[in-house]
Amino acid sequence: MSIKSTGSPGTPSRFLKYWHRHNSTLLGLGIFAFLLAIWEASISLGWVSKFVLTPPSGIIQALIKLSKNGELMDALATTLTILGAALGLALVIGISIGFLLYKNELWGKAFEPLLGAIFASPLPLMFPIFLVLFGRTFYAIICLATIYGSIPIIMNTREALLSVRRTLIWVGRSFRLTEVQIFWKIIVPAAAPLMFSGIRMGLIYALLGVVAFEFLTDLGGLGRLLSELNYKFKIPESFALTASTVMLSGFVLFLTGWIERRISNNR
Amino acid sequence: MLTTPIRIRAFSLFAIWLIWEVNAQIAWLVPEVFTPTSQIFAGLAEISVSPVFYEHLFFTIFATGFGFLIAVISGTIIGIALGAFRIFGRAMNPYIAAFASSPKIIFLPVVMSFAGWGTETKVTMAVIGAIFPILLSAYAGMLTINPVHIRVARSFNIKWYDLVRKVYLPSLRHPLLVGFRLGFGAALVSVVLTEAKFGESGLGFLAMQYYGLYAIGKMFSVLVILFALAMIANFLLDRFATRVPH
Numbered sequence: 034m035s036i037k038s039t040g041s042p043g044t045p046s047r048f049l050k051y052w053h054r055h056n057s058t059l060l061g062l063g064i065f066a067f068l069l070a071i072w073e074a075s076i077s078l079g080w081v082s083k084f085v086l087t088p089p090s091g092i093i094q095a096l097i098k099l100s101k102n103g104e105l106m107d108a109l110a111t112t113l114t115i116l117g118a119a120l121g122l123a124l125v126i127g128i129s130i131g132f133l134l135y136k137n138e139l140w141g142k143a144f145e146p147l148l149g150a151i152f153a154s155p156l157p158l159m160f161p162i163f164l165v166l167f168g169r170t171f172y173a174i175i176c177l178a179t180i181y182g183s184i185p186i187i188m189n190t191r192e193a194l195l196s197v198r199r200t201l202i203w204v205g206r207s208f209r210l211t212e213v214q215i216f217w218k219i220i221v222p223a224a225a226p227l228m229f230s231g232i233r234m235g236l237i238y239a240l241l242g243v244v245a246f247e248f249l250t251d252l253g254g255l256g257r258l259l260s261e262l263n264y265k266f267k268i269p270e271s272f273a274l275t276a277s278t279v280m281l282s283g284f285v286l287f288l289t290g291w292i293e294r295r296i297s298n299n300r
Numbered sequence: 301m302l303t304t305p306i307r308i309r310a311f312s313l314f315a316i317w318l319i320w321e322v323n324a325q326i327a328w329l330v331p332e333v334f335t336p337t338s339q340i341f342a343g344l345a346e347i348s349v350s351p352v353f354y355e356h357l358f359f360t361i362f363a364t365g366f367g368f369l370i371a372v373i374s375g376t377i378i379g380i381a382l383g384a385f386r387i388f389g390r391a392m393n394p395y396i397a398a399f400a401s402s403p404k405i406i407f408l409p410v411v412m413s414f415a416g417w418g419t420e421t422k423v424t425m426a427v428i429g430a431i432f433p434i435l436l437s438a439y440a441g442m443l444t445i446n447p448v449h450i451r452v453a454r455s456f457n458i459k460w461y462d463l464v465r466k467v468y469l470p471s472l473r474h475p476l477l478v479g480f481r482l483g484f485g486a487a488l489v490s491v492v493l494t495e496a497k498f499g500e501s502g503l504g505f506l507a508m509q510y511y512g513l514y515a516i517g518k519m520f521s522v523l524v525i526l527f528a529l530a531m532i533a534n535f536l537l538d539r540f541a542t543r544v545p546h
Contacts (some may be wrong), residue, residue, distance in 0.1 A: 057390035145307035263409035283398030
């Protein structure tokens with residue numbers, strides 16, 4: 034490839050410089066746009082029935098319709114409220130238990146494999162138990178999402194606190210810091226990046242739990258709305274809401290990834 | 301007494317069982333949920349002699365197994381391709397991550413619009429559930445392959461399929477097995493949740509049917525079987541992983 038600037042010979046053009054810096058992002062956008070174009074064309078050319086697959090233009094129209102009548106925003110607000118409650122509880126429970134398991138090494142070693150086994154087990158299958166326990170209420174969703182979200186927080190909090198280098202603590206002691214000061218000024222900042230990784234995973238798992246449970250029980254926000262639209266055979270709206278949920282997950286992932294990088298860089 | 305992790309684990313599990321059982325016997329806190337373990341075992345014994353149960357079990361195992369198999373093949377191929385062509389891997393990573401982190405059950409209406417209400421939907425949902433952990437494990441594994449191995453293979457003018465067979469796949473055995481274990485669990489969850497929502501067969505449907513009839517002991521029995529299924533699959537894959545040489 035020999036795209037050169039019109040200025041001094043041998044100097045790469047602005048386009049080339051931009052391409053070298055962002056080539057994977059631009060390529061990703063290009064592939065994504067290409068796939069959308071094929072999807073759109075396959076329906077406009079009649080290769081696939083529009084009753085089976087909604088084209089991207091139809092999804093955008095349905096998304097605008099759902100946004101204008103306020104259904105999408107109401108559902109999003111409900112889901113985020115439930116998620117906020119579940120995450121808040123998961124943070125309190127997860128960090129407290131993680132801290133206790135860090136302080137008591139023997140109990141920490143005993144519970145680590147159990148927590149790992151629970152985390153690897155198909156926890157969402159427990160949802161009928163929560164239905165019996167709380168009925169079809171928001172409490173059932175919050176409780177399941179809290180449990181789902183708190184396990185990675187517990188595991189990562191303990192792991193993060195254990196990973197703090199002993200040298201840092203000895204330096205603190207040589208400056209005659211109290212145990213409380215060592216904890217808040219040395220251990221917590223040093224453990225923050227790994228702890229946040231756990232919080233990030235907890236948030237993602239809590240979101241999975243909330244939306245899935247809403248969908249299964251026809252209760253709450255985005256999941257409930259998706260189920261309702263599906264029952265009414267509103268296929269374009271169903272596609273639009275699925276796309277919105279994927280975008281929400283992607284946004285949460287991106288935002289928490291960005292915060293995680295900031296915390297790691299500010300250490 | 302509680303001086304070793306194993307003793308603490310055994311004590312904790314025993315304490316949980318004891319609290320559950322005592323609560324169930326005196327019917328103190330939410331007796332509908334904390335059914336006596338004897339009732340759960342009785343439910344297990346009752347449904348295990350019913351031919352209808354085996355039909356439901358077959359539907360769940362078939363949809364999970366078939367979907368998992370498709371996900372193993374396609375996830376491995378895509379993961380290797382994205383790892384071999386790094387620029388494509390980096391380009392597609394954010395999109396794959398967004399899909400992987402979304403609750404897979406939300407794709408059910410989309411899948412139903414082209415696959416209908418039958419087994420095809422369950423199989424497709426199993427594929428959607430399992431493919432992401434497998435694909436991401438294969439991709440992550442590809443990034444850890446020693447580039448020297450690839451350069452040496454290329455210096456012998458090796459064909460691409462031999463590169464995959466003799467360099468990529470042997471190096472990816474362990475990451476792939478981790479992906480398979482996670483993928484199987486995800487496939488089972490997707491299938492059971494699909495059955496619970498719209499199914500007319502399968503263990504998810506059976507659990508919801510018992511929930512509807514308020515036969516909580518039997519509902520627990522189905523959940524116990526589902527967890528046992530996941531554990532058996534995990535154990536078998538684990539055994540397979542330990543036999544694979546490093």
